[in-house]
Amino acid sequence: MASNLSKMAYDEILKKIVAGEYRQGQLLTEDKLCKELNMSRTPVREALRVLESEGVIKKVNRSYTVIYVTAKEVEFLYEVRIPLEITASGLAAERATEQDIQEMERVLRDVEGETFKENPDPAKLAELNGYFHDILARASGNPFLQSYLREVRLKLRIVRVTLFTSFDRRLDELREHKEIFNAVKARDSSRAREVMSEHERNVLEYLRNRVFPILLQRS
Amino acid sequence: MASNLSKMAYDEILKKIVAGEYRQGQLLTEDKLCKELNMSRTPVREALRVLESEGVIKKVNRSYTVIYVTAKEVEFLYEVRIPLEITASGLAAERATEQDIQEMERVLRDVEGETFKENPDPAKLAELNGYFHDILARASGNPFLQSYLREVRLKLRIVRVTLFTSFDRRLDELREHKEIFNAVKARDSSRAREVMSEHERNVLEYLRNRVFPILLQRS
DNA sequence: ATCATTTGAACTGTATACATTATGGTATAT
DNA sequence: ATATACCATAATGTATACAGTTCAAATGAT
Known part of the structure; x- marks a missing residue:
């Protein structure tokens, strides 16, 4: 199988954001996500880039946070x-x-x-x-x-x-x-x-x- | 400076697509882009992911091509x-x-x-x-x-x-x-x-x- | 005690090495 | 001659090592 880790990371992170597990404004550090998803930084980073481009997360300083939706x-x-x-x-x-x-x-x-x-x-x-x-x-x-x-x-x-x-x-x-x-x-x-x-x-x-x-x- | 290579890659690839240098349907391989942009695959891959998520390029088999706009x-x-x-x-x-x-x-x-x-x-x-x-x-x-x-x-x-x-x-x-x-x-x-x-x-x-x-x- | 400075830990940015998969060509058998 | 199987090559997928930056805590000076 080996179905794309990158895609898995995207799906999983998005799921957790939508489920409210990652809350609005929450800091998403790469290391933490890697450990949670049990994969290396490369696919996690790619997933984060895509989520950013979709406007679901955004950069604050250097790292990503879940957007605030007021x-x-x-x-x-x-x-x-x-x-x-x-x-x-x-x-x-x-x-x-x-x-x-x-x-x-x-x-x-x-x-x-x-x-x-x-x-x-x-x-x-x-x-x-x-x-x-x-x-x-x-x-x-x-x-x-x-x-x-x-x-x-x-x-x-x-x-x-x-x-x-x-x-x-x-x-x-x-x-x-x-x-x-x-x-x-x-x-x-x-x-x-x-x-x-x-x-x-x-x-x-x-x-x-x-x-x-x-x-x-x-x- | 060291301004984000990843962002540079995104800007440069997009510029070349819009300028018509990379034509509709053209295959974009990572190695070629790396050589042209003079950087490693990591930032190039991230740029490609973002461009894909914006719908400017899309996967055909495993690699990316510029979308066809008919x-x-x-x-x-x-x-x-x-x-x-x-x-x-x-x-x-x-x-x-x-x-x-x-x-x-x-x-x-x-x-x-x-x-x-x-x-x-x-x-x-x-x-x-x-x-x-x-x-x-x-x-x-x-x-x-x-x-x-x-x-x-x-x-x-x-x-x-x-x-x-x-x-x-x-x-x-x-x-x-x-x-x-x-x-x-x-x-x-x-x-x-x-x-x-x-x-x-x-x-x-x-x-x-x-x-x-x-x-x-x-x- | 307070403020500045330094240092180190934590994190992101980038490069590269390694793994896996797809593809095309060649060789062999029918 | 054609079809199939196998191998080589080239590309992507992933992990990791290394570099650079930021931030905070600790240390030292005033």
């Missing part, structure tokens, strides 16, 4: 995310394959199952809702759009706002995602854009009202 | 670029500093000078017009938006469509950029979005009519 950064990320999601939604309505549509349908069924369980799992809901947006981006058929949306959503996951929205808004999320899906399935591009636009604005509104106060408290 | 990719890039430029334009109207506005004004004067010279230099025009878009993105105040727009424009430069548009459309470019600038200076966000939208659509239309036929011929 309320201000979340606002900035949504300024980018909203037009991109709208674009993706419109294009998906035009280009989604039958398989894309089936996958979206299946994810929505899974979300529905989790939503109406006795004790819905926020992490599970966040994962499934994230997966919905992933498929939609892929269904746009535009690899650049897909890649940029992935990066934006990645940064949002660092601050873990998704956990809040996916749980507290779970009924609205499900309904809104269904509306987006229906527009895509109906090949109605302009409606897909419209409902996505409304969805994203609702999420941002929720974040401003319910999540930012908590974030501000912490920073 | 008419299809240009269409995809504009699908992303247009909403981002519109967003940036609107935000710039709200947030541009006095210094941003002065810089844009100065660039437009330079463009005007080059445009009405006896023999306008396409490379110079492309550089100045690119600079205009750079300042506008920065004036949006959103670092993520700025970074994504940089990447998109970078990929477009690989295929060098900018050289065509900046020269053949130089009178229109100047007028349209002035309109964008005037809207930004007047702090009229929705007009800024509108004129940017029209500008980008005009450029894309020009590319489809005049440049894609040539691109398709080559591939």
Whole structure:
């Protein structure tokens, strides 16, 4: 096998950042990562360079730290995310394959199952809702759009706002995602854009009202 | 000094790709780059990883090649670029500093000078017009938006469509950029979005009519 | 006691040696 | 003549050694 240590290092470090094991602002020294990942500095350094270029970590003095994602950064990320999601939604309505549509349908069924369980799992809901947006981006058929949306959503996951929205808004999320899906399935591009636009604005509104106060408290 | 060899490698390789010295599809082997840049493989490898993560080069089998940017990719890039430029334009109207506005004004004067010279230099025009878009993105105040727009424009430069548009459309470019600038200076966000939208659509239309036929011929 | 200086430890930056894998050519067998 | 197997070569993947820099702690002077 010998599957790329460099890629493994990237995946592992990113996983730990997203999982909150490496916290915002945390110093990532090469030696420590080498020991944790049980490999030499070369693949670790390459992984760090890539993570830096994706904007997930950044240099402070000479070493890397996990980026801080405060309320201000979340606002900035949504300024980018909203037009991109709208674009993706419109294009998906035009280009989604039958398989894309089936996958979206299946994810929505899974979300529905989790939503109406006795004790819905926020992490599970966040994962499934994230997966919905992933498929939609892929269904746009535009690899650049897909890649940029992935990066934006990645940064949002660092601050873990998704956990809040996916749980507290779970009924609205499900309904809104269904509306987006229906527009895509109906090949109605302009409606897909419209409902996505409304969805994203609702999420941002929720974040401003319910999540930012908590974030501000912490920073 | 000892300024980062790794960063130097990144800058140099990118420069050569954009300058067309390393052509689309060209194989970039580490040894060759090491000899050309007169450094060891370590910094070269790191630079290559970053360029890959930015999507400027990509792995084919085990080694890297400069990405191919065909008419299809240009269409995809504009699908992303247009909403981002519109967003940036609107935000710039709200947030541009006095210094941003002065810089844009100065660039437009330079463009005007080059445009009405006896023999306008396409490379110079492309550089100045690119600079205009750079300042506008920065004036949006959103670092993520700025970074994504940089990447998109970078990929477009690989295929060098900018050289065509900046020269053949130089009178229109100047007028349209002035309109964008005037809207930004007047702090009229929705007009800024509108004129940017029209500008980008005009450029894309020009590319489809005049440049894609040539691109398709080559591939 | 405080501040400057020096020294050493810790970390990153770079080069190089070693390991592994892919590829192309050649030789041999059918 | 063609196909297959094997070997050599060249490239990438990884580890490690070495160099240089930074930062902090300890030491010494005022």
